[in-house]
Amino acid sequence: MEAGKQFKRLMGSCVATGLAIVFFLVATQHIGAHTPVTSRYDYNRDVFPLFRDHCAVCHVEGGPAPMSLVTYKAAMPWAQSIRDELTAGRMPPWPVDPTSPPIKGGYPVSSRDIDVMVVWASGGTPENYTDAKPPEVAFNPKWQLGPPDLKIAMEGEHTVPPSAIEEVSEFSLPINLNETKWIKAADLMPGNPSMVRDAVISVENGPVLALWQPGGDTISAPSGAAFRLAPGSKIHLQIHYKKHFDQEQNAVSDKSTVGLYFTEPPPSGRELQSFAIDSPKSAGDAGASTPFENALQKAARIVALRPMLDRAYESLSVDAITPSGATVPLLRLHGPRPQWFQRYWLQEPVELASGSKIAVHVTPLADYSDEPVVTRKFPLQLVLDYVPL
Amino acid sequence: MRPSLAAFLLFAAMVVFAVIFAFSSASGSPAREPQQLSASPAPAVHPATTESKAASKQAASQPNGNKEHTFRGKVEKIDGSSGMLTVSGENVPGWMGPMTMNYHVEKPDNVTVKVGDHITAKVYDGDFTTLHEVRVVAAEPAVAGGLPPISYVCTARGEESVLEDKPGKCPQSGAPRVPVRIMTVYSCLKFESFIQETPGICPVDKSELVPITAGLYFTCKNDSQIHQLQPGKCADGGARIRGYERRPHGDHNPRHGGQLFMDEDNWHHLEGTWVRPKIFRVYFYNDMTQPLAANGFSARVAKSDASGNDIGAPIPLKAGKTAGGNTLELSIPGEALPAKFTLRVKFKPDDKERVFDFTFADYSKEPGLAAPASAGSGPSNTGAAPKSQTSGNSAAGASGSVSTPNPTSTATSQPQQPGSTPYVPTTIRPEEQLPTTTPELVAELAKRAQAVGKALDQGDLTGLWYPAIGAKDVALAIEENHISEITQDKRPKMTSAVRRLTMAAWEIDAAGDLGNKERLLPLYRDFSAAVADIESIYGSR
Numbered sequence: 001m002e003a004g005k006q007f008k009r010l011m012g013s014c015v016a017t018g019l020a021i022v023f024f025l026v027a028t029q030h031i032g033a034h035t036p037v038t039s040r041y042d043y044n045r046d047v048f049p050l051f052r053d054h055c056a057v058c059h060v061e062g063g064p065a066p067m068s069l070v071t072y073k074a075a076m077p078w079a080q081s082i083r084d085e086l087t088a089g090r091m092p093p094w095p096v097d098p099t100s101p102p103i104k105g106g107y108p109v110s111s112r113d114i115d116v117m118v119v120w121a122s123g124g125t126p127e128n129y130t131d132a133k134p135p136e137v138a139f140n141p142k143w144q145l146g147p148p149d150l151k152i153a154m155e156g157e158h159t160v161p162p163s164a165i166e167e168v169s170e171f172s173l174p175i176n177l178n179e180t181k182w183i184k185a186a187d188l189m190p191g192n193p194s195m196v197r198d199a200v201i202s203v204e205n206g207p208v209l210a211l212w213q214p215g216g217d218t219i220s221a222p223s224g225a226a227f228r229l230a231p232g233s234k235i236h237l238q239i240h241y242k243k244h245f246d247q248e249q250n251a252v253s254d255k256s257t258v259g260l261y262f263t264e265p266p267p268s269g270r271e272l273q274s275f276a277i278d279s280p281k282s283a284g285d286a287g288a289s290t291p292f293e294n295a296l297q298k299a300a301r302i303v304a305l306r307p308m309l310d311r312a313y314e315s316l317s318v319d320a321i322t323p324s325g326a327t328v329p330l331l332r333l334h335g336p337r338p339q340w341f342q343r344y345w346l347q348e349p350v351e352l353a354s355g356s357k358i359a360v361h362v363t364p365l366a367d368y369s370d371e372p373v374v375t376r377k378f379p380l381q382l383v384l385d386y387v388p389l
Numbered sequence: 390m391r392p393s394l395a396a397f398l399l400f401a402a403m404v405v406f407a408v409i410f411a412f413s414s415a416s417g418s419p420a421r422e423p424q425q426l427s428a429s430p431a432p433a434v435h436p437a438t439t440e441s442k443a444a445s446k447q448a449a450s451q452p453n454g455n456k457e458h459t460f461r462g463k464v465e466k467i468d469g470s471s472g473m474l475t476v477s478g479e480n481v482p483g484w485m486g487p488m489t490m491n492y493h494v495e496k497p498d499n500v501t502v503k504v505g506d507h508i509t510a511k512v513y514d515g516d517f518t519t520l521h522e523v524r525v526v527a528a529e530p531a532v533a534g535g536l537p538p539i540s541y542v543c544t545a546r547g548e549e550s551v552l553e554d555k556p557g558k559c560p561q562s563g564a565p566r567v568p569v570r571i572m573t574v575y576s577c578l579k580f581e582s583f584i585q586e587t588p589g590i591c592p593v594d595k596s597e598l599v600p601i602t603a604g605l606y607f608t609c610k611n612d613s614q615i616h617q618l619q620p621g622k623c624a625d626g627g628a629r630i631r632g633y634e635r636r637p638h639g640d641h642n643p644r645h646g647g648q649l650f651m652d653e654d655n656w657h658h659l660e661g662t663w664v665r666p667k668i669f670r671v672y673f674y675n676d677m678t679q680p681l682a683a684n685g686f687s688a689r690v691a692k693s694d695a696s697g698n699d700i701g702a703p704i705p706l707k708a709g710k711t712a713g714g715n716t717l718e719l720s721i722p723g724e725a726l727p728a729k730f731t732l733r734v735k736f737k738p739d740d741k742e743r744v745f746d747f748t749f750a751d752y753s754k755e756p757g758l759a760a761p762a763s764a765g766s767g768p769s770n771t772g773a774a775p776k777s778q779t780s781g782n783s784a785a786g787a788s789g790s791v792s793t794p795n796p797t798s799t800a801t802s803q804p805q806q807p808g809s810t811p812y813v814p815t816t817i818r819p820e821e822q823l824p825t826t827t828p829e830l831v832a833e834l835a836k837r838a839q840a841v842g843k844a845l846d847q848g849d850l851t852g853l854w855y856p857a858i859g860a861k862d863v864a865l866a867i868e869e870n871h872i873s874e875i876t877q878d879k880r881p882k883m884t885s886a887v888r889r890l891t892m893a894a895w896e897i898d899a900a901g902d903l904g905n906k907e908r909l910l911p912l913y914r915d916f917s918a919a920v921a922d923i924e925s926i927y928g929s930r
Contacts, residue, residue, distance in 0.1 A: 077560050087895040098884040111884070111891045112865055118895050127553065334889070366911030369741070 039123025043072045044132040047120045051075060052137055054092060054109050057215040062139040064193045064214035066244040070137040072127045079121040086114050086121075088370060089335035093213075097315075100332035102347035105217030141193060144218040145185055148259030150175070152235055157253040160195065166242035166375065172204060173235040173258060182226035182271075184263035186210040187218045188237075191255035197242040198341070198376065201258055203227065204234040207272060208383075209260075211306065211343050219345045221272060225303050225387050226263050228271035235260075240376050270388050272303070277358055279310075279380035292380075293359040296352055300386035303349045305331050307360075308378035309338035312371050314363045318382060320350065321357040328352070335365075338377035343385070351389060358384065455513040455824070460520060464506045465588065465600060474520070476508065477573075495521040504597065505588045514824065516833075517859070518840070537605060539618060541566035569604040570618055574633050576601050578642055578756055584633040596756050602639035608632045637676040645672055646753040650745050650851070650904035657681065657736055661745065662753035663728050669747075670709055670718035671732065680715040683708065686736055688717045692724060693731040693746065695846075696910060703733055726751060729848070731907065746906030748848025823863060827871045831927050834863040838920040841897070845913055850906060854898035857916065861894035864923060871927075879926050886926070890919035 041047060051059065051069040059069040068074040075082070085091035094106040120126070152173045160167055186209035190196035199212040207227050210218070221227070235258055243252055277294040307316055318331040331344055360382045365371070466475035474492050494500050500523045502508060510520035543559035543566055557566050575598035577583040577591035589598050608630060609615040609623035621629050643649040647662030647670075658674040658681075669690055673681040689703035709716030721730075728749045733742040824830050840856035868887040872880055893916035900908045 073560060083895070084899075087892050087899070089892055098881040098888070100881075108888075111888045112869065114888075115861070115865060115891055122895075122898075124553075334885070366914075367908055369908075 039120045039126055041116050041120045041123075042126045042129040042132075043075065043120065044128040044134050045130050046116055047075075048072075048132075048134040050109070050113050050117055052134075054113070056137050060137050060139045062193070064190075064196070066194075066246070070134070072134075076125045076127075079125045083118050083121040084370070086118055090337060090372075093337070093340040095316075095333040095336040095340070096344065097332040097334040101329055101350075103331075104219050104345040104347055139193070141189065143187055143189065143259055145187065145220065145261055148187065149262040150181075150260040151189075151257050152260070153257040154191075154237070154255050157191070157255045158239075158241075159251050159253040160241050160243060161251050162249050165248050166197070166240070168238060168240050168376070171237040171239070173237055175229070175233060175235060177229065177233065178231050180231060180265075181229040181260075182263050182265050183209060183221075183229055183260055184226050185218055185220040185261040186212075187259040187261075188212045189257045189259060190214070191257070192252060194244050194247065195241050195252050195254055196256060197240045198339075199240065199256070200236075200238040202236040202238075203229060204236040206233065207274060208306070208343075209235075211341055213340065213342060216342060219343070220261065221263075222303055222345070222349055224266045224268065225272050225301075225349075226266050229260075266387070268387070272385055272387060274306075275300070275358075275384045275386060277360060277382045277384075279360070279362075290363075291359055291361045293357050295355055295357045297354065299352065299354045299389040300384075301349050301351045301389055302330065302346065302384055302386045304343050304345045304385035306341070306343045306383040306385065307331070307333065307336060308341055308381045308383065309336060310377050310380045311374070312337045312365050312368070314365050315361075316363075317361045319359050319361075320352050321359060323353055323355045330358075337374070339374045341378065349387075358382070455516070458512050458514075460510045460512045461526075462508060464502050464504050464508060466504060467502065474502065474523075476520070493519045494523055495519055501525075516836075518856075537570040537572040539568050540571055542569050543567070568618055569634075570606070571602060571636070572605050573600050574603045574605075575599065576603075576640070578644060581635065581640070586631070599640075599642040601635065601642070603633040603635055606632050606634065635677060640678045642678070644674075644678070644756075645670075646756055647672070648747055648749075648904070649674075649678075651676075651902055652734075652736070652743055653903050654736075659732075659734065659745065661730070661732060661747040663730075663747070663749040664753050666720075667722050667724055668718055668720050669706070669728075669730055669732075670716050671706065671734075672711075673715045673717075682714045683717050684714070685738070686717060686734065687738070688732060688734040689742075690719055690721070690730050690732050692721070693729045693906075695729070699731055703731070743903070743905075744907050745904040746848070746850065746909075747904075823866050825870075827867065827874055827927060830863055830867050830871065831924060834860055834867070834920060834923060837863060838917065841913065841916065845906075845909060848906075850901045850904050850909060853901040853909065857894040857897040857901075860916075860920065861891050864890045864919075867923065867927070875926055882922060883926050886919045886922035889915055890923070893919060 048070065056070045057063070058065040059067060061068045061070075061074075067078055069078070069082070082091075089095070092109050094108050096103045096106060096108065098108070152175060154171055154173065158169055158171070186201045188196070188199050188201060188210070193214065196214065198214075199210075200208060201210040201212060202208045206229075209227055237256070237258060239254070239256060241252075241254065243250070275294075275296065277292065279290070279292045302320070305318060307318075309316075313336055314334070316331070316333040316336050317329070320328040320330055322328065328350055330346070330350060362380070462476040464474055465477050467473075474494055476492055502523065502525055506525045508520075508523055509526050510523045512520060541553040541556055543562065543564065545559060545562040545564060548559050548561055553566055556568070558564065559566055572586075574584050574586050575588050576585075577593055578596055578599050580591060580593045583591060583593065583598075584601070584603060585598070588600075590596070591598055605618075607615070607617045607620050609625070610627060610630060611625055612623065615623065615629065616632075617629065623629055638651070638655075641649050641651070641658070643660045643662075645660055645662050645664075647660040649658060649660040651658050656676050658676065658678060660672040660674070662670045662672070664670055671688060673683050673686065675681045688706040690706060691699040691701055691703040694700055704719060704721075706717035706719045708714070709718040721728075726749065728747075730747045730749075732745045732747065734745065735742055824833055837856040837860035841853055841860065844850075844853045844856065864887045868883060872883055875883060893912050896912045897909060897916060900912055
């Protein structure tokens with residue numbers, strides 16, 4: 001189910017950020033005009049359960065994605081797009097390679113399930129070989145970790161005017177705390193899910209609490225790790241709005257709410273901190289693997305990694321090289337995209353000695369011609385979230 | 390079972406396309422004359438000796454002890470350059486469903502066949518591309534009353550991909566789906582109104598008929614308004630006759646002996662030719678393979694090396710001098726055979742360049758004889774909507790709607806009676822079964838992967854999909870059924886490799902159709918790396 005959320009999330013964003021491509025794909029659905037119905041997989045029995053489990057968090061009527069995939073009528077016209085997104089690795093938006101150290105959340109879709117969906121999309125999109133009838137699937141947004149300890153709503157509705165299709169807006173949300181709180185997780189409840197593409201939730205002038213994507217997992221920091229929220233702090237909320245294609249000429253409004261989950265103070269009293277490693281410049285020519293690195297100035301327990309990308313890559317790997325020369329893998333991504341930035345929480349935090357080098361290798365895609373235009377991207381950078389030891 | 394079936398689903402999805410497109414465009418030397426695969430003495434038929442030997446070697450290396458099946462089919466085409474046969478095969482239970490495919494032939498020098506021959510052969514589990522002990526046999530009796538099943542399609546622009554097995558509404562226009570019977574028929578290459586259900590010779594220009602996909606219907610000699618999907622009686626008491634309607638993408642046969650590719654927009658099609666005296670000429674078509682005026686198109690061509698990299702700067706093509714205005718061309722003196730070119734095309738000034746790779750082993754030769762001037766040779770129906778045709782209509786008399794067979798063509802076109810031709814299915818329900826042991830599966834994976842590399846080396850870009858998808862299915866089978874045989878620490882690497890291979894195979898399938906070698910090379914690199922990973926994992930268990 002988690003993977004489904006990711007998939008839906010990816011699809012929504014990809015489509016939203018590449019409407020021109022999507023329209024192109026729809027307009028050229030006749031690609032299969034010479035394709036008889038040859039898929040042994042039908043929609044109702046074989047494909048619907050996959051869409052429901054892996055995509056329906058976003059691709060459902062009323063959801064963040066511009067199209068539903070949980071009815072045959074809605075999904076079938078997108079067959080070519082579905083195939084392209086799946087085979088290019090843009091969907092599902094969970095690029096963690098199976099060889100990576102385990103990451104929390106985001107269960108991947110198996111190769112077989114991808115194959116079933118592609119065979120169906122390529123083989124004439126048959127609806128039903130049996131009497132199977134898919135149940136209705138409804139959009140059901142909810143706080144993933146249950147009711148937050150503190151909800152902080154935007155002070156008013158924010159409207160994206162008809163003249164704009166997308167924008168990034170910044171909001172300062174007062175909290176009115178009079179004591180220090182420790183945060184284990186933060187989440188967002190969009191007021192208008194169809195226009196909130198992603199968000200960055202931070203403590204104003206402080207740490208990043210969450211990189212939020214529709215359908216993404218809300219993960220709690222591991223035991224002993226938490227973000228510190230001092231009295232008088234404010235929440236800084238950055239939201240990337242993007243309208244669905246059928247709303248582009250309209251004024252659309254949102255009033256989102258941030259949810260904070262508190263925890264006990266960590267026994268060490270040390271708050272979660274971050275360490276950024278910037279790429280010196282562009283990652284180089286297509287196909288070339290470009291490393292960049294930096295060394296930890298103090299011993300640390302690494303709990304999460306946040307690659308921020310300037311473009312899509314074929315692969316990204318992060319390793320720690322300890323002072324003794326041992327290499328400790330931290331992350332392996334295959335086909336990460338800049339629009340799906342997220343925090344990867346390590347299943348097992350890694351303790352590193354001071355002076356350990358963090359080496360990042362990225363390999364650009366060999367061919368960018370089919371990549372959608374992405375407006376939401378960042379200078380190439382890796383951020384480590386850690387607890388000082 | 391599951392992975393192998395999935396593979397053949399894909400094969401099936403492409404079968405019509407493959408029949409018409411892949412084979413005709415693979416070598417650039419279409420076999421328009423009846424040919425023999427054999428041998429002594431028929432040197433012109435198998436000039437690629439090394440290929441023939443390779444096929445023979447491959448056949449000889451079949452794993453012994455695999456279950457044997459008897460294969461029956463009809464030869465649709467012979468590719469002398471590759472030593473491969475295109476055969477419309479009947480269902481072979483437990484091995485493969487009814488399907489038209491390319492096959493290698495064991496010991497091709499000992500096999501003498503021609504297009505239209507009915508053959509039998511031995512085939513073996515685990516090898517779906519090689520025919521052993523090929524024999525020519527008498528044609529099977531016609532299947533009485535055999536009709537292709539009724540499918541339902543949408544005809545509006547943008548909805549041509551809809552093809553259902555039951556009625557309903559079209560998803561975008563809301564119009565009712567239209568019932569059709571889709572089947573493989575044979576047409577004159579240049580006189581498209583002549584269609585019959587069996588291979589043969591075009592009565593107009595004496596060229597070999599080419600297979601196309603068309604819709605079958607029934608009409609009346611004296612009332613062309615009759616358009617039924619069932620045979621029956623006409624008002625005059627006579628039996629309804631068969632008619633055929635061409636379909637979008639139903640005919641990807643090169644018109645000028647070149648290599649025909651479909652652009653990624655699925656509307657533009659183009660055929661590259663390399664003609665004497667060293668002219669690279671590109672013909673443009675729409676999705677009905679009708680000539681498309683090249684107005685507003687621009688193109689640049691560069692010689693390319695074996696890896697598809699440009700040699701020198703691309704040079705713009707100029708408008709050709711063909712009557713239909715559907716060509717661009719460039720004289721390229723000094724280029725020797727085999728000639729490799731990379732073509733970059735823009736269909737609009739502000740459009741992106743689309744890249745197509747061509748490899749010409751020889752000069753392109755116009756298929757068939759020159760057409761009589763009165764028949765309107767060459768591209769003369771630019772932009773015309775597809776016409777309905779009845780069996781046996783000649784080109785000269787078929788520019789309108791349904792008409793009766795004229796006396797000239799009737800004698801040579803052998804008009805069909807209902808049920809007189811075995812049904813050639815377009816929907817495949819394969820029953821393929823992959824090997825079951827790990828060593829066999831790994832060997833099968835290696836074999837199919839090698840076939841991908843070979844097709845790429847030979848410039849058979851439209852034929853890549855077949856072994857690539859086949860390799861993917863083998864990899865999925867290994868992962869699903871044999872991952873427990875490797876140690877726990879190797880399983881993530883196996884899962885990763887299968888995932889990368891699956892995605893690369895599907896992308897190779899798509900990129901191959903576009904004829905873009907530049908795009909294919911990195912995909913093939915990913916594909917090969919994944920295969921190597923799997924071989925390494927299972928080789929070091």
